[in-house]
Amino acid sequence: MPLVAHTNLPTFTRLRQEGQSVLSPNRATHQHIRELHIGLLNMMPDAAVEATERQFFRLVGEANPIAQFYVHPFTLDALPRGEKAKVHIDAYYEPFEQIKQDGLDALIITGANVSHTDLAQEAFWQPLTEVVDWAYANVTSVLCSCLATHAVVQSHHGQKRTHMGDKRWGVFSHRVVDTRHPLVNDVNTRFDVPHSRYNQVTREQFHQAGLKVLVESEEVGVHLAVSRDGLRVVYFQGHPEYDTISLLKEYKREVNLYITGKRPDYPVFPDNYFTLRNQAVFNEYRERLEAAGAKGEALPEFPESLVIDTLDNTWHDTAEAVIGNWIGLVYQVTHHLRNTPFMEGVDPENPLGLVG
Numbered sequence: 001m002p003l004v005a006h007t008n009l010p011t012f013t014r015l016r017q018e019g020q021s022v023l024s025p026n027r028a029t030h031q032h033i034r035e036l037h038i039g040l041l042n043m044m045p046d047a048a049v050e051a052t053e054r055q056f057f058r059l060v061g062e063a064n065p066i067a068q069f070y071v072h073p074f075t076l077d078a079l080p081r082g083e084k085a086k087v088h089i090d091a092y093y094e095p096f097e098q099i100k101q102d103g104l105d106a107l108i109i110t111g112a113n114v115s116h117t118d119l120a121q122e123a124f125w126q127p128l129t130e131v132v133d134w135a136y137a138n139v140t141s142v143l144c145s146c147l148a149t150h151a152v153v154q155s156h157h158g159q160k161r162t163h164m165g166d167k168r169w170g171v172f173s174h175r176v177v178d179t180r181h182p183l184v185n186d187v188n189t190r191f192d193v194p195h196s197r198y199n200q201v202t203r204e205q206f207h208q209a210g211l212k213v214l215v216e217s218e219e220v221g222v223h224l225a226v227s228r229d230g231l232r233v234v235y236f237q238g239h240p241e242y243d244t245i246s247l248l249k250e251y252k253r254e255v256n257l258y259i260t261g262k263r264p265d266y267p268v269f270p271d272n273y274f275t276l277r278n279q280a281v282f283n284e285y286r287e288r289l290e291a292a293g294a295k296g297e298a299l300p301e302f303p304e305s306l307v308i309d310t311l312d313n314t315w316h317d318t319a320e321a322v323i324g325n326w327i328g329l330v331y332q333v334t335h336h337l338r339n340t341p342f343m344e345g346v347d348p349e350n351p352l353g354l355v356g
Contacts, residue, residue, distance in 0.1 A: 003061040003069050004035075009092040011054050020061055023068065036067040036331060039104045039139075041131060042075050042093075043112035043124060043148070046085035047253075049075075052110050055241040060108075063324035067331055074099055076131075078123040079112070100134060106330045107135045111147035111239075118160070119151050129155050140330050142233045146197060149235040153201050157209035161199040169196040169247065170271025171314060172238075174217045181214050183226065183234065183325050191318040193238035194247060195220050196270075200237065211235065219271075224322070231329055240319030244311050247273050251282075252302050259289070259299065278307040 002021035005012035016022050038060060044052040053073055060069050074094045081089065109131070114122055132152055135142045144152050150161040176189045193215075206213050206225045215224035220238070227233040239246070247270045254267035266286060269279055281303055288300045 003057060003071060006070050007092055009053075009073070011050070011057050014054055015058060015061065018058075020058065022061070034067045034331065034335065035070060036105045036327065036334070037070045037072060037103070038327075039099055039107040040071055040073045041107065041109045041128075041148075042073055043079060043110050043128070045113045046082045049085050050088065051243070051246070051249075052241070055243060055246075056108055056110070059241055059319060059323045060327070062320050063327055067327070069327075072099060072102075072104065076124050076127045078127050080123075096131065100138075104135075104139050105334045106141045106143070106327070107131075107139045108143045108145070109148035109152075110145050114147065117163075119147075119154055125151070125155075132156065136232070140334050141231050141326065143236070143326060144233065145236050145241070146239060149237055150199060150201055152233065153205070153209055153211075153235070157211070159201060159205040159209050161201050162205075163199050164197075167196070167198050168200075168220050168271075169250070170194070170269075170273050171247070172217045172220045172272060174215050174223050174238075176215050178212065178214050181212075181226070181230065182329055183224070183230075183322060184214055185325055187318055187321050187325075192272075192314040193217070193223050193240050193319075194242045194273075194315060195223075195238045196247070196250060197237070201235075206235075231333065234326060240315055240322065242315070244313040244316075245308060248304060248308065248311060252304060255302065259293075273311070274307070275310060278310060281306050 002023050003012065003015070004023045004025060006025055012022050040053065040056055042049055042053055057071055060071055072094050073092065074096050075089055076096075109128075112122075112124060116122055119125060128148075128151060132142065132155065136156075142152075153159045154161065171192050171194050174191055174193050176184045176187060178184070179189065200221050203213055203216060203222050206222055210228050211225045212228070212230070213222050213225045216222045223236060223238045225235040251267060251270060254263065257263040258266050269282070274282070285300060285303050291297075292299050
């Protein structure tokens with residue numbers, strides 16, 4: 001079943017325009033279908049707040065037919081915000097205190113920009129830890145994306161991420177290494193996932209933390225891992241929520257950083273994303289850009305319009321399937337708990353009844 005537009009958040013209008021089914025609250029009350037309430041802790045920087053919000057709302061809304069989804073976005077006061085983002089957050093996001101009072105079935109935590117090598121020095125560290133501690137005790141499952149994975153693995157398992165030397169970004173092939181886990185049920189054993197990061201938690205670190213690796217790549221390492229019980233915490237290192245154009249927009253931002261002198265070198269292409277023709281278009285643009293800069297002429301326009309319709313998305317269907325499996329598991333556990341006194345018949349350390 002679809003998302004329920006329980007607020008005036010503009011994302012609901014945008015998703016309707018894309019053709020996604022979004023129920024009004026009045027229509028939702030006439031549906032005799034279980035509700036699931038999912039929190040979205042959006043820690044992304046201002047430029048990506050609304051896009052990230054749409055990406056996760058879209059994935060949740062498309063992922064599973066078993067329930068109506070109420071998604072509750074919130075953020076952390078410790079994150080610096082510009083005026084535009086602050087207006088959006090103040091108008092449409094919920095305070096964490098209200099989230100705690102109302103409760104959630106599941107929680108998604110996005111990535112964030114950082115300025116310190118040690119995540120524990122970030123301004124968001126303590127409030128994020130408080131959210132995670134609350135979620136451990138009160139929420140069926142927490143899904144961590146990229147930086148959130150690194151932060152939770154450090155704060156709760158003592159494993160600090162390591163720098164990979166260079167930025168690894170692009171679209172990479174992955175393999176399911178444990179086909180028995182219900183999170184990857186009916187998912188292709190090989191599939192693509194976008195990544196964009198300088199740091200990683202290695203397979204060895206996940207194992208040392210007592211976590212189980214489900215999906216990994218020979219090129220960029222672990223993508224998907226889970227807590228010992230199989231559901232309490234789900235860890236993504238990649239970005240399956242990305243839109244088709246997300247890496248294009250990121251490449252454009254990197255080029256603009258070069259143009260404005262905020263990075264010394266011209267950015268390399270994201271791996272396995274642009275076709276040879278697209279790379280030729282951008283190489284020609286770079287030549288014209290540098291020639292114009294040397295002559296003091298007006299800079300050419302970034303040629304995204306020449307490539308945007310040729311980009312392929314090779315990851316969304318699998319992302320939708322994994323999120324659908326996750327929501328299905330959350331539903332099974334929460335429905336059982338709400339209808340069975342004192343968790344009768346459910347092992348809190350292994351609510352899915354996993355073997356091995």
